Amino acid sequence: MTRRLPDKTVERLSQYRRALLNYLSGGKHHIFSHEIANLLHITAVQVRRDIMLIGYTGTLRQGYDVKELIDIIGKIIDTKEGQKVAVIGIGNLGRAIMGYFSGKRTRLTIVAAFDSNPEKVDKIYAGVPCYHSEKMMEIIRNEGISIAVISVPGEYAETVAQDLIMAGIKGIVNFSPKPLNVPQHVYLQEFDMLTMLEKVAYFVKKS
Amino acid sequence: MTRRLPDKTVERLSQYRRALLNYLSGGKHHIFSHEIANLLHITAVQVRRDIMLIGYTGTLRQGYDVKELIDIIGKIIDTKEGQKVAVIGIGNLGRAIMGYFSGKRTRLTIVAAFDSNPEKVDKIYAGVPCYHSEKMMEIIRNEGISIAVISVPGEYAETVAQDLIMAGIKGIVNFSPKPLNVPQHVYLQEFDMLTMLEKVAYFVKKS
DNA sequence: TTAACATTGTTATTAAAATAACAGTAATTT
């Protein structure tokens, strides 16, 4: 249907929506591109361009209808049926991720967590049941989980990813410091904290 | 001294170094560009280009001297004296970050953590003392901390950032879902998990 | 009624990043 949007535009759409939901709760119904821009600390042109790419169009004197825009973004980002997410590794990071999610109503639902520590298995974290890693492939297949968050220590990341892919996972967010190799049909987002911190340190040093 | 390197190159240099340290511990002393590429699942050209940008040069038949390359990357990324880092907000995420760091010997040292929860104040997390948020500005100034990691809930992120900047922080990694606005002399790295997950979901849906 | 203004939507340009192309060269093979 719609042409594939640029990566960065998709990221911003997600942020627009969150900002707009918040803005809406303040009782305002219309918003200008430069107001959206201020919320995210970017430029108005970029906002308008992104909105152009998704084919929505505002009105000249009032700007954009907040509710409409939220809906349109939803139609682009979400699927009707929703998508199921699993979190692998319930250390501090895994729990942090699940904590961020609980409460947010979104079309993404974390339906299962996995860990190999018997003390964690069969407990509930932020409303999500934790299963033993041995059951991972089975549950992912049976539940039709399409997205996985890897938050295990680096040394396990690779084999976990292998299993996930064999079980039919379509998208992975990798928080481990170990770079992953995935086939083309799997979308991978790396998320490496140590690298990011070292990068910041480099540019701090330079300035 | 060296010209400012591209953002992405700096990220990869950090990853090269980690991979090389690991490789070195396997007893190998030389490495080819395509071998580095395999470790990170990128192309050999990209590796060679990055290495060209930092001015290092390998030998034709042996490739790169692993130890030398590690040292050169260190000279570029690290400062002699090291840089001090503070973590603001000791929830699951804050603890995860400190956990990742403990053990890694690097020129970046987390020297202080801050939280407003009295139960956490004056405790030690992963070897790092936690102080009350009220003391944040003072300690940052006195200790000469130049980098901060924000892992507080979104609603506090903005004021925390303000305070950090007033206290003289030069680089910020923001894990909160609230976009920050910082003056030009402060380097900001946003790190928004919800957005990234929604992006992955979008591309999974598309594929 | 006309001019000035504030806003959107779109095209054009620039900047950043990745990829491709290829020249150069030491070692090895024929």
Place this chain on the structure above:
DNA sequence: AAATTACTGTTATTTTAATAACAATGTTAA
């Protein structure tokens, strides 16, 4: 000795993202 091979280092090209420029238009002001 010449050809081949397997690399590096660098320039050229392409792709992606961001920014700038500007036409179009309803609204307000003169």
